[in-house]
Amino acid sequence: MISPSLTSLSTYGEDRSASHLRFLMVAEINGLIRPEIRALIAGLCAALLCAAATPSADAAPSTAKAVSQPAVLSVTQLAPGLYAHRGHDDVATRQNGGDIANVGFVIGTRCVAVIDTGGTAAEGRALRAAIRAVTPLPVCYVINTHMHPDHILGNAAFVDDHPQFVGSDKLAEAEMSHAANYLRVLTRELGDVAAGSRVIPPTLPVHDTLDLDLGSRVLTLRTWKTAHTNNDLTVYDKRTGTLWLADLLFAGCLPVIDGSVLGWLDDLATIRALxxxxxxxxxxxxxxxxxxxxxxxxxxxLARLARDVRAAIRAGQTMQQAVDTIGVDQRGRWRLVDVYHRRNVTAAYAELEWEQ
Structure with a gap:
Protein backbone atom coordinates (compact mmCIF):
# COMPACT_ATOMS: atom_id res chain seq x y z
CA MET A 1 0.00 0.00 0.00
CA ILE A 2 1.18 3.53 -0.64
CA SER A 3 0.50 6.83 1.03
CA PRO A 4 -1.67 9.51 -0.57
CA SER A 5 0.85 12.14 0.50
CA LEU A 6 3.64 10.83 -1.72
CA THR A 7 4.50 12.64 -4.93
CA SER A 8 4.78 10.07 -7.70
CA LEU A 9 7.75 9.11 -9.78
CA SER A 10 5.87 6.16 -11.27
CA THR A 11 4.37 5.41 -14.66
CA TYR A 12 0.89 6.59 -13.84
CA GLY A 13 1.82 9.80 -12.11
CA GLU A 14 1.15 8.82 -8.51
CA ASP A 15 2.87 6.77 -5.85
CA ARG A 16 1.70 6.22 -2.34
CA SER A 17 3.76 5.19 0.62
CA ALA A 18 2.62 3.56 3.78
CA SER A 19 4.47 2.44 6.75
CA HIS A 20 3.66 1.68 10.32
CA LEU A 21 4.62 0.41 13.70
CA ARG A 22 2.90 -1.19 16.67
CA PHE A 23 4.74 -2.66 19.65
CA LEU A 24 4.41 -4.26 23.06
CA MET A 25 6.93 -3.77 25.86
CA VAL A 26 9.07 -6.80 26.82
CA ALA A 27 9.78 -7.49 30.45
CA GLU A 28 13.52 -7.21 31.12
CA ILE A 29 14.88 -10.16 33.12
CA ASN A 30 17.48 -9.18 35.71
CA GLY A 31 19.22 -10.86 38.59
CA LEU A 32 21.86 -13.48 39.13
CA ILE A 33 20.83 -15.90 36.43
CA ARG A 34 23.09 -17.48 33.86
CA PRO A 35 22.90 -15.40 30.63
CA GLU A 36 21.53 -18.22 28.51
CA ILE A 37 18.75 -18.91 31.05
CA ARG A 38 17.98 -15.21 31.36
CA ALA A 39 17.64 -14.97 27.57
CA LEU A 40 15.29 -17.96 27.51
CA ILE A 41 13.06 -16.51 30.23
CA ALA A 42 13.03 -13.14 28.51
CA GLY A 43 11.96 -14.80 25.29
CA LEU A 44 9.15 -16.66 27.01
CA CYS A 45 7.95 -13.47 28.66
CA ALA A 46 8.03 -11.66 25.35
CA ALA A 47 6.08 -14.42 23.65
CA LEU A 48 3.41 -14.31 26.37
CA LEU A 49 3.13 -10.56 26.02
CA CYS A 50 2.72 -10.89 22.27
CA ALA A 51 0.03 -13.54 22.65
CA ALA A 52 -1.86 -11.44 25.17
CA ALA A 53 -1.83 -8.47 22.84
CA THR A 54 -3.25 -10.34 19.84
CA PRO A 55 -6.48 -12.14 20.78
CA SER A 56 -7.20 -12.94 17.14
CA ALA A 57 -5.31 -12.87 13.87
CA ASP A 58 -8.38 -11.21 12.39
CA ALA A 59 -8.55 -8.42 14.96
CA ALA A 60 -7.22 -5.14 13.65
CA PRO A 61 -4.59 -3.63 15.98
CA SER A 62 -5.42 -0.65 18.13
CA THR A 63 -4.29 2.82 17.11
CA ALA A 64 -4.86 4.42 20.49
CA LYS A 65 -1.45 6.07 20.76
CA ALA A 66 1.85 6.41 19.00
CA VAL A 67 4.58 3.97 20.02
CA SER A 68 8.14 5.25 20.11
CA GLN A 69 10.07 2.88 22.34
CA PRO A 70 11.74 -0.52 21.84
CA ALA A 71 9.23 -3.36 21.82
CA VAL A 72 8.28 -6.75 20.47
CA LEU A 73 5.88 -6.91 17.56
CA SER A 74 2.78 -9.00 18.20
CA VAL A 75 2.69 -12.07 15.96
CA THR A 76 0.30 -14.94 15.30
CA GLN A 77 1.39 -18.47 14.37
CA LEU A 78 -0.64 -19.25 11.25
CA ALA A 79 0.97 -22.67 10.69
CA PRO A 80 3.85 -24.56 12.33
CA GLY A 81 6.90 -22.32 12.13
CA LEU A 82 5.10 -19.59 10.16
CA TYR A 83 4.31 -16.35 11.97
CA ALA A 84 2.67 -13.11 10.86
CA HIS A 85 1.84 -9.69 12.25
CA ARG A 86 -1.23 -7.80 11.09
CA GLY A 87 -0.71 -4.13 10.31
CA HIS A 88 -3.31 -1.44 10.84
CA ASP A 89 -5.99 -0.92 8.20
CA ASP A 90 -4.96 2.67 7.63
CA VAL A 91 -2.51 4.98 5.94
CA ALA A 92 0.72 5.69 7.79
CA THR A 93 0.37 8.23 10.59
CA ARG A 94 2.32 9.22 13.66
CA GLN A 95 -0.46 7.71 15.76
CA ASN A 96 -0.11 4.25 14.23
CA GLY A 97 3.65 4.58 13.83
CA GLY A 98 3.58 3.51 10.19
CA ASP A 99 2.68 -0.14 10.94
CA ILE A 100 0.15 -0.81 8.18
CA ALA A 101 1.44 -3.89 6.32
CA ASN A 102 1.28 -7.56 7.23
CA VAL A 103 4.80 -8.85 7.89
CA GLY A 104 6.18 -12.11 9.24
CA PHE A 105 8.74 -14.89 9.24
CA VAL A 106 9.23 -18.59 8.54
CA ILE A 107 11.47 -20.88 10.61
CA GLY A 108 13.42 -23.84 9.24
CA THR A 109 15.84 -26.15 11.06
CA ARG A 110 18.83 -24.07 9.95
CA CYS A 111 17.66 -20.47 9.86
CA VAL A 112 14.82 -17.96 9.54
CA ALA A 113 13.43 -16.08 6.54
CA VAL A 114 11.73 -12.74 7.18
CA ILE A 115 8.93 -11.74 4.81
CA ASP A 116 8.77 -7.94 4.69
CA THR A 117 10.05 -5.83 7.57
CA GLY A 118 7.53 -3.04 8.05
CA GLY A 119 7.52 0.68 7.53
CA THR A 120 10.26 1.89 9.89
CA ALA A 121 13.50 0.70 11.40
CA ALA A 122 11.69 0.69 14.74
CA GLU A 123 9.09 -1.74 13.43
CA GLY A 124 11.88 -3.87 11.99
CA ARG A 125 13.56 -4.00 15.41
CA ALA A 126 10.26 -5.02 16.97
CA LEU A 127 9.84 -7.76 14.38
CA ARG A 128 13.37 -8.96 15.05
CA ALA A 129 12.60 -9.06 18.77
CA ALA A 130 9.50 -11.14 18.03
CA ILE A 131 11.68 -13.60 16.12
CA ARG A 132 14.10 -13.81 19.03
CA ALA A 133 11.18 -14.50 21.35
CA VAL A 134 10.39 -17.61 19.30
CA THR A 135 13.74 -18.97 18.08
CA PRO A 136 17.50 -18.41 18.48
CA LEU A 137 18.16 -19.46 14.87
CA PRO A 138 19.88 -16.87 12.68
CA VAL A 139 18.06 -14.76 10.12
CA CYS A 140 19.51 -15.85 6.78
CA TYR A 141 17.07 -14.18 4.39
CA VAL A 142 15.08 -10.94 4.41
CA ILE A 143 12.54 -11.14 1.60
CA ASN A 144 10.92 -7.97 0.30
CA THR A 145 7.76 -8.64 -1.69
CA HIS A 146 7.79 -5.27 -3.49
CA MET A 147 9.06 -1.71 -3.25
CA HIS A 148 6.49 0.07 -1.10
CA PRO A 149 7.90 1.58 2.09
CA ASP A 150 5.48 -0.09 4.49
CA HIS A 151 7.11 -3.39 3.49
CA ILE A 152 10.81 -2.48 3.22
CA LEU A 153 11.86 0.32 5.56
CA GLY A 154 12.36 -2.03 8.50
CA ASN A 155 15.25 -3.73 6.67
CA ALA A 156 17.86 -1.71 8.56
CA ALA A 157 17.02 -3.62 11.75
CA PHE A 158 18.44 -6.81 10.21
CA VAL A 159 21.70 -5.54 8.75
CA ASP A 160 23.80 -6.83 11.65
CA ASP A 161 22.41 -10.34 11.06
CA HIS A 162 24.17 -10.32 7.66
CA PRO A 163 21.29 -11.95 5.77
CA GLN A 164 20.74 -12.05 2.06
CA PHE A 165 18.22 -9.36 1.15
CA VAL A 166 15.97 -10.92 -1.48
CA GLY A 167 13.59 -9.36 -3.98
CA SER A 168 12.48 -9.19 -7.58
CA ASP A 169 15.18 -8.42 -10.12
CA LYS A 170 13.25 -5.19 -10.76
CA LEU A 171 13.15 -4.19 -7.09
CA ALA A 172 16.50 -2.42 -6.75
CA GLU A 173 15.84 0.02 -9.58
CA ALA A 174 12.33 0.75 -8.30
CA GLU A 175 13.55 1.33 -4.75
CA MET A 176 16.37 3.61 -5.76
CA SER A 177 14.14 5.78 -7.94
CA HIS A 178 11.73 6.31 -5.04
CA ALA A 179 13.96 6.13 -1.96
CA ALA A 180 14.53 9.83 -1.37
CA ASN A 181 10.84 10.61 -1.68
CA TYR A 182 9.80 7.72 0.53
CA LEU A 183 12.14 8.80 3.31
CA ARG A 184 11.22 12.47 3.02
CA VAL A 185 7.52 11.72 3.38
CA LEU A 186 8.12 9.20 6.16
CA THR A 187 10.06 11.74 8.21
CA ARG A 188 7.46 14.42 7.61
CA GLU A 189 4.54 12.17 8.59
CA LEU A 190 6.09 10.19 11.46
CA GLY A 191 8.78 12.48 12.85
CA ASP A 192 11.23 10.78 15.20
CA VAL A 193 9.39 7.45 14.85
CA ALA A 194 11.05 7.23 11.42
CA ALA A 195 14.59 7.54 12.81
CA GLY A 196 17.07 5.06 11.34
CA SER A 197 14.80 3.96 8.50
CA ARG A 198 16.50 3.51 5.15
CA VAL A 199 16.21 1.64 1.89
CA ILE A 200 18.43 -1.43 1.61
CA PRO A 201 18.36 -2.92 -1.90
CA PRO A 202 18.36 -6.67 -2.55
CA THR A 203 21.62 -8.57 -2.59
CA LEU A 204 19.93 -11.63 -4.09
CA PRO A 205 17.65 -10.72 -7.01
CA VAL A 206 14.98 -13.14 -8.21
CA HIS A 207 14.29 -13.62 -11.90
CA ASP A 208 11.22 -15.80 -12.41
CA THR A 209 11.59 -18.27 -9.48
CA LEU A 210 14.04 -19.10 -6.71
CA ASP A 211 14.06 -21.75 -3.96
CA LEU A 212 15.42 -20.83 -0.52
CA ASP A 213 16.33 -23.72 1.79
CA LEU A 214 15.89 -22.84 5.47
CA GLY A 215 16.80 -26.36 6.56
CA SER A 216 14.15 -29.06 6.00
CA ARG A 217 11.94 -26.28 4.66
CA VAL A 218 12.07 -24.80 1.18
CA LEU A 219 10.41 -21.53 0.23
CA THR A 220 9.64 -20.96 -3.44
CA LEU A 221 9.80 -17.32 -4.51
CA ARG A 222 8.13 -16.20 -7.71
CA THR A 223 8.05 -12.90 -9.55
CA TRP A 224 5.02 -11.69 -11.50
CA LYS A 225 4.16 -9.47 -14.42
CA THR A 226 3.37 -5.85 -13.58
CA ALA A 227 0.34 -5.81 -11.28
CA HIS A 228 0.26 -4.01 -7.92
CA THR A 229 3.76 -2.83 -8.90
CA ASN A 230 6.28 -3.93 -11.52
CA ASN A 231 8.30 -5.80 -8.87
CA ASP A 232 5.79 -8.05 -7.07
CA LEU A 233 7.00 -11.30 -5.53
CA THR A 234 5.23 -14.12 -3.69
CA VAL A 235 6.52 -16.71 -1.22
CA TYR A 236 5.20 -20.28 -1.14
CA ASP A 237 5.84 -22.62 1.79
CA LYS A 238 5.16 -26.09 0.41
CA ARG A 239 5.31 -27.72 3.85
CA THR A 240 2.17 -25.92 5.01
CA GLY A 241 0.62 -25.01 1.66
CA THR A 242 0.89 -21.34 2.58
CA LEU A 243 1.18 -18.74 -0.17
CA TRP A 244 2.30 -15.32 1.05
CA LEU A 245 0.70 -13.04 -1.54
CA ALA A 246 1.63 -9.72 0.07
CA ASP A 247 0.09 -6.83 -1.86
CA LEU A 248 -1.10 -8.96 -4.73
CA LEU A 249 -3.99 -9.59 -2.31
CA PHE A 250 -5.77 -6.92 -0.29
CA ALA A 251 -8.38 -8.34 2.11
CA GLY A 252 -11.05 -5.83 3.07
CA CYS A 253 -8.75 -2.90 2.25
CA LEU A 254 -9.10 -1.43 -1.22
CA PRO A 255 -6.53 -2.78 -3.70
CA VAL A 256 -4.10 -0.06 -4.79
CA ILE A 257 -2.84 0.08 -8.37
CA ASP A 258 0.74 1.26 -8.77
CA GLY A 259 1.35 -0.93 -11.80
CA SER A 260 -1.23 -2.38 -14.21
CA VAL A 261 -4.87 -3.28 -13.69
CA LEU A 262 -4.74 -5.68 -16.65
CA GLY A 263 -1.53 -7.30 -15.49
CA TRP A 264 -2.99 -7.71 -12.01
CA LEU A 265 -6.07 -9.44 -13.38
CA ASP A 266 -3.87 -11.80 -15.41
CA ASP A 267 -1.76 -12.59 -12.35
CA LEU A 268 -4.83 -13.28 -10.21
CA ALA A 269 -6.10 -15.81 -12.75
CA THR A 270 -2.76 -17.62 -12.61
CA ILE A 271 -2.59 -17.47 -8.82
CA ARG A 272 -6.11 -18.84 -8.42
CA ALA A 273 -5.16 -21.92 -10.42
CA LEU A 274 -1.97 -22.71 -8.50
CA LEU A 302 -10.41 -4.73 -10.53
CA ALA A 303 -12.42 -6.29 -13.36
CA ARG A 304 -15.30 -3.89 -12.82
CA LEU A 305 -12.88 -0.97 -12.65
CA ALA A 306 -11.35 -1.95 -16.00
CA ARG A 307 -14.78 -2.48 -17.57
CA ASP A 308 -16.16 0.86 -16.36
CA VAL A 309 -13.06 2.80 -17.37
CA ARG A 310 -13.16 1.27 -20.85
CA ALA A 311 -16.81 2.27 -21.15
CA ALA A 312 -16.00 5.81 -20.06
CA ILE A 313 -13.23 6.08 -22.64
CA ARG A 314 -15.50 4.78 -25.40
CA ALA A 315 -18.13 7.34 -24.34
CA GLY A 316 -15.60 10.13 -24.72
CA GLN A 317 -15.36 10.98 -21.03
CA THR A 318 -12.29 12.82 -19.84
CA MET A 319 -10.16 11.35 -17.09
CA GLN A 320 -11.67 13.76 -14.58
CA GLN A 321 -15.21 12.80 -15.58
CA ALA A 322 -14.33 9.14 -15.18
CA VAL A 323 -12.77 9.77 -11.77
CA ASP A 324 -15.89 11.62 -10.63
CA THR A 325 -18.39 8.97 -11.73
CA ILE A 326 -16.86 5.49 -11.72
CA GLY A 327 -17.32 3.25 -8.70
CA VAL A 328 -19.15 5.74 -6.51
CA ASP A 329 -20.96 2.81 -4.86
CA GLN A 330 -17.71 1.21 -3.64
CA ARG A 331 -17.76 3.21 -0.41
CA GLY A 332 -18.75 0.85 2.39
CA ARG A 333 -17.53 -2.24 0.53
CA TRP A 334 -13.84 -1.60 1.15
CA ARG A 335 -11.76 0.25 3.72
CA LEU A 336 -9.81 3.29 2.48
CA VAL A 337 -12.02 3.79 -0.58
CA ASP A 338 -11.95 7.56 -0.12
CA VAL A 339 -8.15 7.51 -0.08
CA TYR A 340 -7.41 5.23 -3.04
CA HIS A 341 -10.36 4.60 -5.36
CA ARG A 342 -10.10 7.82 -7.37
CA ARG A 343 -6.39 7.20 -7.79
CA ASN A 344 -7.15 3.71 -9.08
CA VAL A 345 -9.51 5.17 -11.67
CA THR A 346 -6.78 7.59 -12.73
CA ALA A 347 -4.23 4.78 -13.07
CA ALA A 348 -6.64 2.54 -15.00
CA TYR A 349 -7.66 5.36 -17.34
CA ALA A 350 -4.02 6.21 -18.10
CA GLU A 351 -3.37 2.56 -18.94
CA LEU A 352 -6.51 1.72 -20.87
CA GLU A 353 -6.87 4.83 -23.03
CA TRP A 354 -4.02 3.47 -25.16
CA GLU A 355 -5.92 0.27 -25.96
CA GLN A 356 -8.12 2.03 -28.50
Missing part, protein backbone atom coordinates in the same frame (compact mmCIF):
# COMPACT_ATOMS: atom_id res chain seq x y z
CA UNK A 275 -2.01 -26.25 -7.05
CA UNK A 276 -1.41 -27.06 -3.41
CA UNK A 277 -2.44 -23.72 -1.91
CA UNK A 278 -4.28 -24.24 1.37
CA UNK A 279 -3.71 -20.88 3.00
CA UNK A 280 -2.85 -17.37 1.78
CA UNK A 281 -1.50 -14.33 3.60
CA UNK A 282 -2.59 -10.94 2.23
CA UNK A 283 -0.46 -7.82 2.38
CA UNK A 284 -3.23 -5.88 4.13
CA UNK A 285 -6.24 -6.97 6.14
CA UNK A 286 -6.95 -10.09 8.22
CA UNK A 287 -4.22 -12.71 8.34
CA UNK A 288 -6.74 -15.52 7.93
CA UNK A 289 -9.00 -15.22 4.91
CA UNK A 290 -11.25 -17.54 2.95
CA UNK A 291 -9.54 -18.98 -0.11
CA UNK A 292 -10.21 -18.31 -2.95
CA UNK A 293 -13.10 -16.03 -1.99
CA UNK A 294 -10.79 -13.22 -0.86
CA UNK A 295 -9.03 -13.25 -4.21
CA UNK A 296 -12.35 -13.34 -6.06
CA UNK A 297 -13.53 -10.18 -4.28
CA UNK A 298 -10.38 -8.33 -5.30
CA UNK A 299 -10.62 -9.65 -8.86
CA UNK A 300 -14.22 -8.47 -9.12
CA UNK A 301 -13.27 -4.94 -8.04
Missing amino acids: PGVRRVVPGHGPLRVQWPQALDAERDY
